[in-house]
Amino acid sequence: xxxxxxxxxxxxxxxxxxxxxxxxxxxxxxxxxxxxxxxxxxxxxxxxxxxxxxxxxxxxxxxxxxxxxxxxxxxxxxxxxxxxxxxxxxxxxxxxxxxxxxxxxxxxxxxxxxxxxxxxxxxxxxxxxxxxxxxxxxxxxxxxxxxxxxxxxxxxxxxxxxxxxxxxxxxxxxxxxxxxxxxxxxxxxxxxxxxxxxxxxxxxxxxxxxxxxxxxxxxxxxxxxxxxxxxxxxxxxxxxxxxxxxxxxxxxxxxxxxxxxxxxxxxxxxxxxxxxxxxxxxxxxxxxxxxxxxxxxxxxxxxxxxxxxxxxxxxxxxxxxxxxxxxxxxxxxxxxxxxxxxxxxxxxxxxxxxxxxxxxxxxxxxxxxxxxxxxxxxxxxxxxxxxxxxxxxxxxxxxxxxxxx
Numbered sequence: 001x002x003x004x005x006x007x008x009x010x011x012x013x014x015x016x017x018x019x020x021x022x023x024x025x026x027x028x029x030x031x032x033x034x035x036x037x038x039x040x041x042x043x044x045x046x047x048x049x050x051x052x053x054x055x056x057x058x059x060x061x062x063x064x065x066x067x068x069x070x071x072x073x074x075x076x077x078x079x080x081x082x083x084x085x086x087x088x089x090x091x092x093x094x095x096x097x098x099x100x101x102x103x104x105x106x107x108x109x110x111x112x113x114x115x116x117x118x119x120x121x122x123x124x125x126x127x128x129x130x131x132x133x134x135x136x137x138x139x140x141x142x143x144x145x146x147x148x149x150x151x152x153x154x155x156x157x158x159x160x161x162x163x164x165x166x167x168x169x170x171x172x173x174x175x176x177x178x179x180x181x182x183x184x185x186x187x188x189x190x191x192x193x194x195x196x197x198x199x200x201x202x203x204x205x206x207x208x209x210x211x212x213x214x215x216x217x218x219x220x221x222x223x224x225x226x227x228x229x230x231x232x233x234x235x236x237x238x239x240x241x242x243x244x245x246x247x248x249x250x251x252x253x254x255x256x257x258x259x260x261x262x263x264x265x266x267x268x269x270x271x272x273x274x275x276x277x278x279x280x281x282x283x284x285x286x287x288x289x290x291x292x293x294x295x296x297x298x299x300x301x302x303x304x305x306x307x308x309x310x311x312x313x314x315x316x317x318x319x320x321x322x323x324x325x326x327x328x329x330x331x332x333x334x335x336x337x338x339x340x341x342x343x344x345x346x347x348x349x350x351x352x353x354x355x356x357x358x359x360x361x362x363x364x365x366x367x368x369x370x371x372x373x374x375x376x377x378x379x380x381x382x383x384x385x386x387x388x389x390x391x392x393x394x395x396x397x398x399x400x401x402x403x404x405x
Contacts, residue, residue: 003337006330006333007337016306017338020298020299020302020342021339021341023298023342024295024339024342024343024378024382025342025349026291026349027342027346027378028342028343028347028350028374029350030288030350031288031292031378032347032350032354032366032370032371032373033350033353033354033357033366033370034285035288035374036354036366036370037280037284037363038281038285038288041277041278041281042281044210044211045277045281047210047215048205048206049097049210049270050097050203050205050206051097051136052234053266053270055235055236055237055239056134056136056232056233056234056240056265056266057232057235057265058093058096058099058262058264058269059233059261059262060230060231060261061228061230061231061251062258062259062261063228064257064259067255068255070226070227073226073254073255074092074225074226074227077254078090078091078092078231080251080254081231081233081250081251082130083250084247084250085239085243086235086239086242087243088235088236089233089234090134090231090234091127091130091131091231091232092127092225092229092230093125093126093127093131093229093231094124094125094126094127094223094225094229094230095123095125095126096135096232097205097207098206098208098270099208099269099273100272101208102124102207103123103124103126104123104207105124106119106120106122106189107170107186108186109184109194110194111191111192111193112191113186113191118213120173120174121213122166122187122207122214122218123207123209123217123218123219124159124219125218125220125221126153126221126224127222127223127225128145128150128222128224129150129222131220132144133234134233135234137203138202139165139200140201140202141181141200142165142198142200143199144200145200145222149162149222150223150224151223151224152224153223153224154226154227158188159188159221161196161223162196162197163196163198163199164196164197164198164199164219164221165199165202165219166180166185166202166219166220167201167202167203167204167205167216168202168203168204169217170218173217180198181201182199183198184198185198187221202218202220204216211277230262233247240265244263247260248260248263292377292381295381295382296385299335299382303331303386303389303390306331306389307389307390307392311396311400312400314327315396315397315398315400318396318397318400324394327393327394328390328393328394331386331390332387332390334386335383335386336379336382339378339382340379342378343375343378343379346375347371347375350370350371350374351366
């Protein structure tokens with residue numbers, strides 16, 4: 001390859017080559033970070049909820065007036081829902097995986113222990129003895145709540161249950177290397193002796209906030225929200241949509257003084273939880289494609305200009321015996337050298353841009369492997385973009401050397 005003549009030619013006319021290199025550098029800096037952010041968002045959107053998603057739905061019921069006793073009314077509602085054909089389990093609940101609302105608390109293990117930040121922060125799910133069945137969550141160790149341990153809960157009450165279930169991820173965080181069964185913890189957030197005994201360990205599941213740092217740390221408490229509240233229902237496979245269509249009718253048969261709203265399957269819950277991630281992934285992907293297109297057009301334009309400027313030179317080389325493959329290789333090598341200069345500068349710029357994203361927008365640090373991926377993309381893009389003008393250059397006849405003034 002004729003690298004030395006190429007370098008001499010670029011030194012004589014450096015501006016155009018430097019502009020293309022700068023454009024490639026900027027493209028790589030943005031592209032590497034975009035690829036990282038988009039793949040991170042896509043991976044987050046694919047995370048497991050821990051719920052039997054195809055067969056679970058949620059809804060809310062608001063009582064109108066004071067004609068119902070909240071606790072008795074809630075029990076009547078649950079009896080009606082659980083009696084529907086196709087229902088495996090239903091319960092009232094506060095907090096559902098990926099639901100975007102709920103409770104969280106800091107867990108302490110000793111009296112007067114002070115915990116700051118997310119070190120032992122966990123989401124709190126309230127529900128009755130059928131909550132695990134209603135979500136489709138497996139119990140790995142210990143036992144579920146007994147019916148006599150479940151007490152009514154009204155808005156404003158402070159949850160202080162005697163027993164709790166915790167997810168295996170939280171168990172490993174609280175008691176590394178040992179079993180959490182039978183251990184005492186404090187979920188109230190108030191200083192004092194740990195008062196909740198861990199009686200069961202569940203499989204992993206997500207918190208209501210899947211992008212939180214502790215998205216897999218969960219505490220279940222045996223409190224049945226009563227009155228105007230939310231329900232979670234799990235059905236037999238294939239029965240969810242039919243039960244969703246009948247649940248409102250079943251509740252109105254119990255008492256018509258209510259509003260049933262927000263009936264959503266779990267696909268809708270997941271879509272809502274990751275709406276911002278999906279929007280960001282699409283927007284950044286569009287920006288990356290647009291930037292690659294602009295870079296490609298810039299390379300095509302510059303290469304076309306060079307072919308026009310070098311017509312006599314190319315004709316002379318052809319007259320002296322240069323083959324078409326030699327002309328093609330010359331332009332592709334020239335583009336590769338310009339691209340490599342841009343890649344070197346773009347790699348440093350990509351790291352600097354990521355540093356700003358980490359510092360000011362709480363993005364993750366850019367893994368090193370995204371730089372060679374981005375570099376390969378812009379290098380291949382440059383070779384493809386220069387191919388058209390280079391092929392046009394190969395069609396210049398040797399006789400042009402004598403006809404061009």
